Amino acid sequence: xxxxxxxxxxxxxxxxxxxxxxxxxxxxxxxxxxxxxxxxxxxxxxxxxxxxxxxxxxxxxxxxxxxxxxxxxxxxxxxxxxxxxxxxxxxxxxxxxxxxxxxxxxxxxxxxxxxxxxxxxxxxxxxxxxxxxxxxxxxxxxxxxxxxxxxxxxxxxxxxxxxxxxxxxxxxxxxxxxxxxxxxxxxxxxxxxxxxxxxxxxxxxxxxxxxxxxxxxxxxxxxxxxxxxxxxxxxxxxxxxxxxxxxxxxxxxxxxxxxxxxxxxxxxxxxxxxxxxxxxxxxxxxxxxxxxxxxxxxxxxxxxxxxxxxxxxxxxxxxxxxxxxxxxxxxxxxxxxxxxxxxxxxxxxxxxxxxxxxxxxxxxxxxxxxxxxxxxxxxxxxxxxxxxxxxxxxxxxxxxxxxxxxxxxxxxxxxxxxxxx
Amino acid sequence: xxxxxxxxxxxxxxxxxxxxxxxxxxxxxxxxxxxxxxxxxxxxxxxxxxxxxxxxxxxxxxxxxxxxxxxxxxxxxxxxxxxxxxxxxxxxxxxxxxxxxxxxxxxxxxxxxxxxxxxxxxxxxxxxxxxxxxxxxxxxxxxxxxxxxxxxxxxxxxxxxxxxxxxxxxxxxxxxxxxxxxxxxxxxxxxxxxxxxxxxxxxxxxxxxxxxxxxxxxxxxxxxxxxxxxxxxxxxxx
Ligand SMILES: Nc1ncnc2c1ncn2[C@@H]1O[C@H](COP(=O)(O)OP(=O)(O)O)[C@@H](O)[C@H]1O
Ligand SMILES: [Mg+2]
Numbered sequence: 001x002x003x004x005x006x007x008x009x010x011x012x013x014x015x016x017x018x019x020x021x022x023x024x025x026x027x028x029x030x031x032x033x034x035x036x037x038x039x040x041x042x043x044x045x046x047x048x049x050x051x052x053x054x055x056x057x058x059x060x061x062x063x064x065x066x067x068x069x070x071x072x073x074x075x076x077x078x079x080x081x082x083x084x085x086x087x088x089x090x091x092x093x094x095x096x097x098x099x100x101x102x103x104x105x106x107x108x109x110x111x112x113x114x115x116x117x118x119x120x121x122x123x124x125x126x127x128x129x130x131x132x133x134x135x136x137x138x139x140x141x142x143x144x145x146x147x148x149x150x151x152x153x154x155x156x157x158x159x160x161x162x163x164x165x166x167x168x169x170x171x172x173x174x175x176x177x178x179x180x181x182x183x184x185x186x187x188x189x190x191x192x193x194x195x196x197x198x199x200x201x202x203x204x205x206x207x208x209x210x211x212x213x214x215x216x217x218x219x220x221x222x223x224x225x226x227x228x229x230x231x232x233x234x235x236x237x238x239x240x241x242x243x244x245x246x247x248x249x250x251x252x253x254x255x256x257x258x259x260x261x262x263x264x265x266x267x268x269x270x271x272x273x274x275x276x277x278x279x280x281x282x283x284x285x286x287x288x289x290x291x292x293x294x295x296x297x298x299x300x301x302x303x304x305x306x307x308x309x310x311x312x313x314x315x316x317x318x319x320x321x322x323x324x325x326x327x328x329x330x331x332x333x334x335x336x337x338x339x340x341x342x343x344x345x346x347x348x349x350x351x352x353x354x355x356x357x358x359x360x361x362x363x364x365x366x367x368x369x370x371x372x373x374x375x376x377x378x379x380x381x382x383x384x385x386x387x388x389x390x391x392x393x394x395x396x397x398x399x400x401x402x403x404x405x406x407x408x409x410x411x412x413x414x415x416x417x418x419x420x421x
Numbered sequence: 422x423x424x425x426x427x428x429x430x431x432x433x434x435x436x437x438x439x440x441x442x443x444x445x446x447x448x449x450x451x452x453x454x455x456x457x458x459x460x461x462x463x464x465x466x467x468x469x470x471x472x473x474x475x476x477x478x479x480x481x482x483x484x485x486x487x488x489x490x491x492x493x494x495x496x497x498x499x500x501x502x503x504x505x506x507x508x509x510x511x512x513x514x515x516x517x518x519x520x521x522x523x524x525x526x527x528x529x530x531x532x533x534x535x536x537x538x539x540x541x542x543x544x545x546x547x548x549x550x551x552x553x554x555x556x557x558x559x560x561x562x563x564x565x566x567x568x569x570x571x572x573x574x575x576x577x578x579x580x581x582x583x584x585x586x587x588x589x590x591x592x593x594x595x596x597x598x599x600x601x602x603x604x605x606x607x608x609x610x611x612x613x614x615x616x617x618x619x620x621x622x623x624x625x626x627x628x629x630x631x632x633x634x635x636x637x638x639x640x641x642x643x644x645x646x647x648x649x650x651x652x653x654x655x656x657x658x659x
Contacts, residue, residue: 008543016531331527334488335541335588336516338509415488418527 006348013349016321017356027317028357030310031397034303035358035390039365039382041299042389044372045292047380052288058198058206059281060138062105064248064260065207066093068241071273084227087275088241093267097248101262103255108134110207110245111220113228117213118183119171126167126213128184130220136162136195138247139207146178146193154216161189167211168194182213187223189215205279207247256282307393310357311401318350318405329409330417339410346409350402351395358394362387435595435627436462436485441494443480443650454480456650457494464595466658467622468629469638472647478631479600481647485629486519486598487511499595516544520589522630524601526581528573534560534584535569541592559587563617579610586617590626597621599630603637615640 017024059065068088091109098107111130116123129135136148144165153160161182163171172180172191182189195214198206230237248263250256260280267276322329329342337345365387369380443455454477462468470478483489484496487503490511496503499518506514520541521527528537538556539547547555560566563583565576573581582602589597599618603611619640622628630641638644643657 008549012532019531327527328529331529332540332544333512334486334515334521336512336514336519336544336592338512341544415483418488418523 006344009345009348010352012345013352016349017353023317024353024356027313028310028353028360030306030308030313031354031357031394032310032361032364034306034310034397035361035394036364036368037299037303037306038390038393039362039386040368040372040380041296041303042386043365043369043380043382044295044299044378046383046386047369047373047378048288048291048295049285050381051379052284055284056281059279059284060140060247060249061281062250062253062256063138063281064250064256064263065279065281066246066248066263066267067277067279068244069275069277070239071275084238084240086240087273089243089246089276090270091242093270094243094246096266096270097246097263101259101266103251103259104248105251106134106138106249108132108138108245108247108249109217109243110135110247111217111224111242112244113220113224115185117167117171119180122171124167124170124211126184126211127209128220128224129212129214130217130224131214132217135214135247138249141198141208142196144194144196146191148193148195149214149216154218157218157222158216159187159189159219160192160215162193162195162214163191164195164197164208164210164212166197167213170211184213184215185223189213207245253282256280307397310354311397314350314353314357314397315401315405317353318346318402319408321349322346322405322409325409326412326417326420329412330414330420333412333414334418342410343403343406346406347399347402350405351398354394354398354401355391357397358390361394362390365390433464434461435464435466435499436460436629437495437497438484438491439495439497441484441491441496443477443484443489444492453650455484455491458650458652460645460652462596462627462629464627465622465625466627466629467619467640467642469641469644470629470631470647471633471638471644472653473633476647477650478633478647480650482598482600482629482631485596486521487515516541516592518595520592520594520597522582522585522589522597522599522602524604526573526578526585526605528581528584528588530573532572533569534565534571534573534576537573537584538587538591540588545592555591556587559591560584562590563587577610578606579613582606582610582614583617586614586621590621594626596627596629599628601632602630603632603634608636611637 066089070085070087094107094109098104108131113128114125115128117126131149132154133149133151146162148162149160152158161184171182178191178193180191182191197208197210197212226242227238227240230239248259250259257280260278264278332342366382369382372378373380438458438460441455441458442453445452445454458481470481472478484491487498490504498514501514503511503514529540532540535553535556538559539552542552542555557566557569560569563586565580565583565587568576568580573584576584597618602618603614606614615637618628618630628641630637632638641657643655643659645655646653
C-alpha cells in the first residue's frame with residue numbers, strides 16, 4: 001500500500017513537472033553539470049590508473065630498471081677531442097644488489113652494443129643485448145618461434161641468439177628461418193628463437209626494442225669486451241661500460257619502493273658521478289594518481305559548485321511552486337492529508353526533478369570523457385559504480401534541497417492556504 | 422440515486438457546540454469571532470448558516486470543518502472531542518467524517534476528474550481498483566460519468582462544482598460542508614447544484630452550508646442566523 005502511494009506520488013510529481021517542461025529543465029541544469037562532472041572525474045581517474053597498470057605490466061610490475069647514463073660533464077670536457085669516457089653500471093653493482101639488498105629476488109645484467117647484423121643479402125643495425133635466461137622471465141613477451149636463451153647457453157658460451165619480431169622479419173623474412181646463421185659484426189650466431197616486443201608508448205621506455213638480438217652474456221663479454229670505439233664526423237669516441245642495464249626484480253610489490261631507494265643509496269656510494277638512471281615502473285602508478293588528484297580537484301570543484309547551485313536552483317523553484325500551489329496544499333489538507341503526506345509529496349517531486357537532472361547528467365558524463373579522450377588522448381573509463389553514485393547524489397540533492405520547501409508547504413495553515421489566491 | 426452512500430437518518434446529535442468561543446488576536450485587540458455558541462445538529466439535518474459580513478459564518482464553518490479548534494468551549498463531532506485533538510488526529514477526522522464543497526470549486530488543476538474524486542480515497546489508502554470504481558460511481562451520480570479523463574479547466578463551472586461534490590462524497594462523510602457552493606455560478610446552474618444537494622440530504626446526508634442568499638437558504642430545512650459572533654435566531658426544523 002505504501003509503495004503504491006509512493007508510485008502514485010512519483011507519477012503525480014512527473015505530471016506536475018511536465019506542466020512546466022522548460023522551467024523544470026532549466027532548474028536541473030546545475031545537477032546535470034554536477035553529475036556530469038562527477039562521472040567525468042571518475043572516468044579520468046579510472047582511465048589514468050588503468051593506463052598506468054597497463055604500462056606497468058609492460059615493464060614488469062615488480063621490476064626496477066637501472067640503465068647506464070653517460071654523464072653530461074664528460075661531454076663538456078671532451079669537446080671535439082677524443083677522450084675515453086668510463087661510466088655505467090658495474091658487474092659489482094649487480095652482485096652487490098643481488099647479495100646485500102633484502103627482498104631482491106633476481107637481477108638480470110645486460111651488456112649492450114650496437115652492431116650490424118647480416119643474413120644473406122639483408123643487413124640491419126641491431127641492438128645486441130648480452131644477457132641471461134632470466135631476461136625473458138622479467139621482460140615477459142610472447143615466444144613467437146623457437147626457444148628463448150637457456151642457462152646452458154650462457155654456461156657453454158653458445159653462439160646463439162634470439163631476435164625480436166620486427167628485426168627478425170626484416171632480416172629473415174620468414175619464421176622458418178630459425179636455425180639460420182646470423183652474422184653480427186664478425187661473429188656468427190645461430191638464430192634459436194623469436195620473441196614479441198611491446199610498443200614503447202607514451203612517456204615510458206620499455207627495456208626491449210623492436211630490433212634487439214639477445215645473446216648469452218658470457219659471449220658478449222668475451223667478444224665485445226667493455227670498451228667500444230665509435231667514429232663519428234671526424235672524432236673518435238671511446239667508451240668503457242661494464243653493464244648497460246640491470247633489471248632488478250623484487251619478490252613482493254610492497255618492497256619495490258624500499259628496494260629502489262636502497263639501490264639508489266648504494267649506487268650513490270660507489271659511483272662518483274650519476275652515470276646511471278633508476279626507473280621504477282611502480283612510480284608510474286604514483287604519477288597516474290597525481291593526475292587523478294589534479295582532475296579530482298578541478299572536476300570535484302565543478303561538481304560541488306554545480307550541485308550546490310543546482311540544489312539551490314531546485315529549492316528556489318520548489319519554493320515558488322509551493323507558493324503557486326498554496327491553494328492545492330490547502331485543499332489537500334482540508335480533505336485530510338497529514339503534514340507529513342504534504343512533505344512527502346513535495347519531497348518526491350523534488351527528488352524526481354533532481355533525479356531527472358541526474359539522468360541527464362549521466363548522459364553528459366558519458367559524453368564528457370569521450371570528448372576528453374578524443375581531444376587529449378587521455379584514456380577514460382566510466383565505471384559502473386560511478387553511475388550508481390551519481391543516482392545517489394541526485395537523490396541526495398533532491399532530499400537536501402527539497403526538505404525546506406516541503407516543510408514550508410506542510411506548515412501552511414489550511415484555512416489561510418484555502419483563502420490564497 | 423444515493424444508494425450506497427448510506428447515513429441512516431436517526432435523530433442522534435452529530436454536531437454539538439457547547440459555549441464555543443473563537444478569538445483572534447489582532448495586535449493588542451482581541452476579536453471574538455465566535456462569542457459563545459451553543460448548537461446541536463442532528464444526523465440527517467440540512468442547515469443553512471446565514472448572517473451579515475463579519476458575523477462569524479466563515480469562522481463557524483472552519484470550526485465545524487475541524488480546520489480549527491475552539492479557543493474555549495467544546496465541539497463534539499460524531500463523538501470526537503475536536504478541541505483536544507492533535508493536528509494529525511484532526512486530519513484523520515476530516516478524512517473520515519467530513520466532505521468539503523467550496524465556493525471556488527477548488528479542484529486540483531493538474532489532476533483529472535477521476536483523480537480529483539479519488540483524492541480522499543488516496544489518503545484513506547484505498548487500492549487503485551476500488552478507488553476507480555468508486556470514482557466512476559460518483560461521477561455517474563453527478564452526471565459526469567463521461568468526463569472522468571478531463572481536466573477541471575475543460576469543464577464548466579457547474580460541472581466543476583459537481584466534481585467537487587463527488588469528491589466530497591467519496592469518503593462517505595457524516596457531514597457535507599458547503600461554503601457558498603453557488604456563489605460562483607449563474608442562478609440556473611446554482612439551482613441545479615442545490616437540487617443535487619437537496620437530493621443528497623433526502624438520501625440521508627447531513628448538510629451544513631453557508632450562504633447569504635435567501636433563495637439558497639430556502640432549500641435548507643433549518644436556517645441559523647448569526648450576528649456578532651453569536652447565534653441570533655434559528656428558524657425551521659430544530
Ligand atoms: N484569521 C483571522 N484573524 C483575525 N480576525 C479574524 C480572522 N478571521 C476572521 N476574523 C474576524 O472575525 C470576525 C468574523 O469573521 P468571519 O468569520 O470571516 O465572518 P463572515 O464569514 O461572517 O464574514 C470578523 O470581525 C473578522 O474580521
Ligand atoms: Mg466569510
